[in-house]
Amino acid sequence: MKNIVLFCAAGMSTSLLVKKMEKAAEQEGFECKIAAHSLNELKTYGPDADIVLLGPQVRYNLDKVKTELPEKLVVVIDMKQYGMMDGKGVLEMVHKTLGE
Amino acid sequence: MEKFQRIMERSLIPVATKLASNKYLKAVSGGFSALLVIVMVGAIASLLAGLNIPAYQAILISTGLKGMIGWISTYTTGMIALYAVFLIGKSLADQLECKDQSIIVGITTLLMFLLTIPTGVTGVTEEGVKVVTASAIKITYFGAPGLFTAIILGLIVPNIYNVFVKKNIVIKMPEGVPPQIANGFSGILPCAFLAMVFIIIRWGVSLTSWGTLNDMIYGVLRAPLGTFTESPFTFMLLLIVCNLLWWFGIHGGMVVMPFLSILYMTPALENLDALANGVAMPNLLMNTWWFVFAQVGGSGGIIGLTILMTFFAKSERFKAVGKIAILPSLCGISEPIVFGAPLVLNVMLLIPMILAPLVAFLLSYFMTVIGVLPYLNGIQLSTGTPIVFAGILAGGWRAGLWQLVIVVIQFFIYLPFSKICDKQILDEEALES
Numbered sequence: 001m002k003n004i005v006l007f008c009a010a011g012m013s014t015s016l017l018v019k020k021m022e023k024a025a026e027q028e029g030f031e032c033k034i035a036a037h038s039l040n041e042l043k044t045y046g047p048d049a050d051i052v053l054l055g056p057q058v059r060y061n062l063d064k065v066k067t068e069l070p071e072k073l074v075v076v077i078d079m080k081q082y083g084m085m086d087g088k089g090v091l092e093m094v095h096k097t098l099g100e
Numbered sequence: 101m102e103k104f105q106r107i108m109e110r111s112l113i114p115v116a117t118k119l120a121s122n123k124y125l126k127a128v129s130g131g132f133s134a135l136l137v138i139v140m141v142g143a144i145a146s147l148l149a150g151l152n153i154p155a156y157q158a159i160l161i162s163t164g165l166k167g168m169i170g171w172i173s174t175y176t177t178g179m180i181a182l183y184a185v186f187l188i189g190k191s192l193a194d195q196l197e198c199k200d201q202s203i204i205v206g207i208t209t210l211l212m213f214l215l216t217i218p219t220g221v222t223g224v225t226e227e228g229v230k231v232v233t234a235s236a237i238k239i240t241y242f243g244a245p246g247l248f249t250a251i252i253l254g255l256i257v258p259n260i261y262n263v264f265v266k267k268n269i270v271i272k273m274p275e276g277v278p279p280q281i282a283n284g285f286s287g288i289l290p291c292a293f294l295a296m297v298f299i300i301i302r303w304g305v306s307l308t309s310w311g312t313l314n315d316m317i318y319g320v321l322r323a324p325l326g327t328f329t330e331s332p333f334t335f336m337l338l339l340i341v342c343n344l345l346w347w348f349g350i351h352g353g354m355v356v357m358p359f360l361s362i363l364y365m366t367p368a369l370e371n372l373d374a375l376a377n378g379v380a381m382p383n384l385l386m387n388t389w390w391f392v393f394a395q396v397g398g399s400g401g402i403i404g405l406t407i408l409m410t411f412f413a414k415s416e417r418f419k420a421v422g423k424i425a426i427l428p429s430l431c432g433i434s435e436p437i438v439f440g441a442p443l444v445l446n447v448m449l450l451i452p453m454i455l456a457p458l459v460a461f462l463l464s465y466f467m468t469v470i471g472v473l474p475y476l477n478g479i480q481l482s483t484g485t486p487i488v489f490a491g492i493l494a495g496g497w498r499a500g501l502w503q504l505v506i507v508v509i510q511f512f513i514y515l516p517f518s519k520i521c522d523k524q525i526l527d528e529e530a531l532e533s
Contacts, residue, residue, distance in 0.1 A: 009351045012483055013435035016428060040130055056439060057351035060117040079349060083440025085424050 002032040004094060005045050006077075007065070008055030011038040017077075020087025030091070042068060051075065051094055056082050073097055105445070108348065116345050116355045123195045124255050125358035131188030131254060132361045136482060138183050139369075142176030143479040145169050146376040147493070150477070167226070173376035177369050179239060181246030185213040188254025196258060198265040200279075204287040208294060209257040213250060215298045216313035217241045218306070241314045244369035248325075249317045251362060257294060264290035322366075329363045332465050335385055339394055339457050346399045346434075347453055349444040353399060360387050371478030381475040384468055388476045391432060392494045393464035394457045396487060396506045398434025400443055401456035403487065404510025408518045409441070415525035418518075432483045432490075441521075448521045449514075456513045460506045473498055 004021070006014040014036035021034050037045045039058055042065060046052060051073045054062060059076040066074050075097055081089040119125060149160070149169040160166040189209025193202035214237075221236040240246075264270060270286035301313060310316035328334055338356050345352030367383035374381045397403030406429045409422030418441070425436035443449050467473040476495045485493070487507070491500035 008435075009354045010483065013428070013433050016433070016436070040133075055351075055435070056349055057346075057435065058354070060113075060120065060350060064121060079439045079442060079444060083436055083438065083442055084421065085436055085440075 002030075002050045002094075002098065003048055004032055004034045004051050004053065005049035006034070006036040006053045006055065007039045007042060007046075008036070008058055009039065011036045011041075013057075014053075014055050017082065017085050017087060017090065020085050021091050022087070024088040024091045028091075030095075039065075046072065051098060053077050053090070053094070108344070112344065113348060113350065116341075116350060116352075120351070120355045123192065126195065127188055127192035127255060127258075128251060128361060129354075129358040130191035130194075131184055132365065134187045134191070135180065135183055136480065138176045138180065139480040140482075142173050142178070142180075143372055143477075145172035146177065146372045146477070147479065149173065150375040150378060152496075170376055173372070174239075177243070177372045177376075179242035180244060180369055181213070181250040182210070182242045184247060185250035185254050186210045188251060189258050192255060192258040193261070196262040196265075198258065198262045201265070201283050201287055204283060204291075205258045205261050208261060208287065208291045209254055211291070212257050212294055212298045213246075213253050215295060216249070216253075216302050216305075218302070218312060241312070244366045244373065245318045245322075246314050247366050247369070248321050249314050252317060260294055260297075261287075261290040264293070325363065329367060329385060330383075332385065332462070334363065335389065335394070336458060336461065339461060340454060342395075343400055343454050343457060346438055347443060347445065347450055349439065349442075360390060364389075365480075368478035368480065371475065375477045381477065383478070384465075384475060386476065386478055388478055388481065388494050389461070389464070391481050391483065391485070392476060392490055392499060392503070393506065394461040395432070396457075396460060396503055396510065397429040398432045398437075398483070399457075400434055400438065400453040401460055401506070401510050402434045402437045402443075402453075402514075403429050403507045404456065404512070405441070405449075405452070405514040405518060406437060407507070407511055408514055409437075409522075413518070413522045415522050415529055417525050417529070418522050431486050446521070448517050448524075452514045452517045456510045459513060460509055463509065464502065464506070467502070473502055 006018060008014040018034050018036045025032055025034065035045065039061060046065070046069045049072060052065065052069060052075070054065065054074065054076045056077055056079045062074065062076055075093070077090055078093070080086075081093070149166055151157075157166075160169070186206040186209060190202045190206030193199060193205035198205055217237050219237055220234050221238050222232045223238075224230055265286070270289055273282040273285055305311070305313050305316055308316065310319055338360060342352035342356040345355055364385065364387035368386035368388050371381040371383050371386060395401055397406070402425075406422050406426040409418040410426050411422075413419050413422060421436065421440035425434075425440060428434075428436055438444060441449065443453050464473060468475065474495045476499065479494050481490050481494065487503050488500045491503040
């Protein structure tokens, strides 16, 4: 089971996307855990993630997150997909990044 | 326009990025966000005690409930600096080498804060008796007036503590001693050193006309900061910077929030205090304004735009984004619009995105000055509080109703720009199909 963790400023708008992603995952029968948190909680929730996604509004933290979690896959979510709350699209990107 | 974009990308964005990841600003905003639970409970108590319905007030007073509810405000918003100094100290320590001991650093910061407050109080008790007590601390220093000291100590003390940890000047325990105990011991030297420093500071300040460190810091900072915060231009500047950053797709709130908290939280707490005590509210501008009157619907003030897109747009994309964005925007979340419309780097929508919050703010300011709108009570609302409800909580029905007026204003500010945008997209869509 894959653990997908999203981070933004407060974890508020990303949690909207999480809902959509969960729905998409259920439809394709992809077993995973998806959660959204505030960047302040990076140290708590980052280490257990299989893949870390950043909201585009906090993309300038990418380098810092990568140094904090050197072994993790860290990806910034595409602005368009984020805006459209395109859970399916983001999940596809996750599959690709995880090399599935 | 492209030139403007290039200049901004070279100047504003790096500065903003630096600010947003600055550890001191992060410590302040991290500390304040952890304070939310205390502030909210205090605000609810203040609202319950201050609700202006004569029959309700009569019951509260005759049953003695008013005083009892007041206790909650006194020990929450009334002692906010006490919680803040610990949380800011801890929050900064979390980002330094001493992060394993951040709770001890927080406690140490709290001790230094307390150490600077002399004992001995003359005053009048709740029962109206005049007393002189030697073994008492004036709780005024724990409240909003102590907040500046709390912030300053919260940013200084952990750094000094950290020097000890970095240079390894600590009492070391032999291997095998559990880390909690070892950490406790390693805190003794830095904490003792800091205590020495702070008793000297307290003694030094007691020789001046200020008497206490709190009175000194408050005395020196409140007046100039006060003039600064009372000016609507300061607030407008923060608004412009925040929304401009969002236009570049960067979380402007994260950059601006520490400044908003430092400058505009104290006035808000002073108003909450006044509400609980049933006296006139002293401050017009405070951080409550940000969510209630300026950024209605989130950054960019976009509820008006979501309505335009959902119900009046012709292009498929605008209609689709509007539908996704309208409910979140009613709760102050604007990311779907910002990235979906998109507002990001959208030249056509830059003007209304900056203008809508500014106009809403200025009109609200004007309406408050002439007395049509009430002074807001300073309640600390978090993003996610629905429109109208937020207004009612912060300033009663007039403020709630005014939020709807702001939506209408937003609607008309965005209207011409949204129309052009919608048409462009419609043409693109026609080409594609």
